[in-house]
Amino acid sequence: MSQTNEAPEAAIVLDRVNKWYGAMHVLRDVSITIGKGERVVVCGPSGSGKSTTIRCINRLEEHQQGRIVVDGTELTNDTRALDTIRREVGMVFQSFNLFPHLTILENCTLAPIQVRKMPKAEAEELAMSYLRRVKIPEQAKKYPLQLSGGQQQRVAIARALCMKPKIMLFDEPTSALDPEMIKEVLDTMVGLAETGMTMVCVTHEMGFARQVANRVVFMDRGEVVESGTPHEMFENPQTERLQTFLSQILRGH
C-alpha cells in the first residue's frame, strides 16, 4: 500500500482523478481534499460528473488516472482495500435502492450481520435505534414498497448508518421526492451533520448547502471549477460558469 503524505485528518483525497467512458472524458483532473468531519456539497449542471465523482469514492465506478485515498487507504485493484473502504463509506442513492424483498428491519440488519458479523439481536437493536433516529421505528416490519418516497429515503439513510460508516455519500437524495417529502429527508441529513459525520452530498438544495456545508464544490464538464464556503460561492461567485449556474438554479426554484 502506498504511503500517504496528506494531513492525517483528511478523510477523502482525490488527486488529479481522470476518467473516460469510451472516448468521453468525464472527469478531468478532479482534485478535492475533504477533512474528517467536513461536510461538502457538490453541485453543477446535469452531466457535469458529480455522480461519477462520488461514485469513484467507493468504487462503484473505477477511475483510470490519479489517486483516491479514503480514510488513509488508497483505492487500487486490491480487493481487500476496497472491502475496507466500502465498510467505512455509506452511500445513499437518488432512487433509494432499498431491497424490496426484505423488510425495513432486514434491510438495515443485513450488512451488519453479513459484513460486520454482528449477532442478529445486536444488529436489530442497532437498526431500531437508527430507525428511531430517522423517525420511522413503527415501520420496521413493513416492506419498502409500502412506504412513501420520503420514508424510503430515510430508511436508506438508516440502512447506511447501521454499518457505522465514517463517511457518508449522498447522490441527489431528494431529487426523486415530491416537494412535501424533501424536508423530512433534509432534516434527517441536518441531524446527521450535527453528529459530526463526514458527508459528501450532491444536491441542488441550496438552503441545505447554506445550513450545513463547510464547503461547496462546483463542477462543470468534468472539472472542479470553483470551491469555497457557501457564503463565498453563493454571494460572490468568481467564475462566469458558476454565475450562470446559480442564476439558472434560482430561476428554477
Add this chain to the structure above:
Amino acid sequence: MSGQTATIIGTASAAREQPPASLVGPWAWARRNLFGSWWSSAVTILLGYLIVRWAWGFIDWAVINAVWSVPVASNPLDTAAPCRQMAGVGACWAVIGDKWRFILFGRYPYDQQWRPALCILLFIALYGVSANRAFWRKELLYIWVATLAVIAFLMWGGVLGMDYVAQDQWGGLPITLILATFGLAFAFPLAVVVALGRRSTQLPAVKFLCVGYVELIRGVPLISLLFMASVMFPLFMPEGLNPDKLLRAQIAIILFAAAYLAEVVRGGLQSLPKGQYEAADALGLSYWQKTLKIILPQALRMVIPPLVNNFISFFKDTSLVLIIGIFDLLTAGKVAMADPTWTGFSTEIYLVLAAIYFVFCYAMSHYSRSLERKFSRARNR
C-alpha cells in the same frame, strides 16, 4: 340535523361505490362477453352447440356405454370379448383394471410392487413438503437427501431381507418421477451457477465456458442427446466403467434442462435494476453475499412463471427416454397396449396416461400461481 346530512351523504356515496346490479353478476358478464353483438352471439351459440355435442358424445362413450370389468375367460384371448362387442360405442376400462399395475410399475417383480408404490407416495410427500414455505430452510435439503436415499434403497433392495431388483427391471411411474425429480433437482442449481457464470465480468474463461455450454446444448434436440448418452457415450468409456443406462439418460436430461433453465434465470438476473447491485456493493457485501441474499431471491421470484413452464415441459420430455428403451410411464403404457389380449384398446390407455401426466403438471402450474400471488402480496401490500 348535521347527523341527518351525514347519513344522506353516506348512503349516496355508498350507492356510488357499488355499480348497479345490472352491471355485475354472471348474467351481466355473459351478456357483455358472449352476446355483445349478433356476431358474437352467433359464435357463442355455434361453439356452445359443438362443445355440448362433443361432451355428450364423450360421456356416452366413457361412462354410459363403458365396459368397466370383464369376467375371467378360459382362453386369455377371449377375455376382451365383452369389450370388443362395444368397440367404438363404449370405452373399455377393463383394460385398465387388468393392466394398471403393469402401467404403473412396469416389469418390477409383481409381489414386490409395494416398493415402487411406496416410492411414488414418498415422491408425492416430498413435493408436498417442499411446496410448503414453512419448510423452506436448510433442513429441507436433508429431507430431500434422506427421501431420495430411501427411494433408492426401496427400489434396489438387496438388504434388510428385501430382494434385490436390478435397475433394468424398474419401470412405469417411478422411473418418470425419478427422471423428472433428480433431473430438476440437479438441473436447477446447475442452471443458477451457469447463469451467474454467464454474467461474470471478472472471469472471462468461466463466462466463455458457460456461453459455450448453453449454446451447444440448446443447439441439439433432447432426442439426440439421449441417443448420444445411450449409444455413443459407452464407446468412449473405458471397459467396466460404464454407468447404467438410466443414469446416462438422467445425466443427459440434467444437462439439457440446465441449459434452458440457465437462460430463464439469466433473464431474471438481467431484469433486476442496476441499483440493487450498487446498493449491495456500497454496503460492502461480498459477491456471494450479494448474490445469495439480494440478487437471486429477487431474480428467481421474477421468473417463477417461465421456470415452472420449463419444469412442466421437462416433466413431459422425460417420456422421450422411450426411444432408448428405458421403461418409463409412457413406455409401460405402450407395452401394455401391445398385449395381444387387449389389442385395439390403446385409446383408453392413452387417456389414463394423459390423466396421470396432467395431474402432475396441473399441480405444478397451480402451485406456481399461488406462489406468485403470495410473493406479489408480500412485496406490494
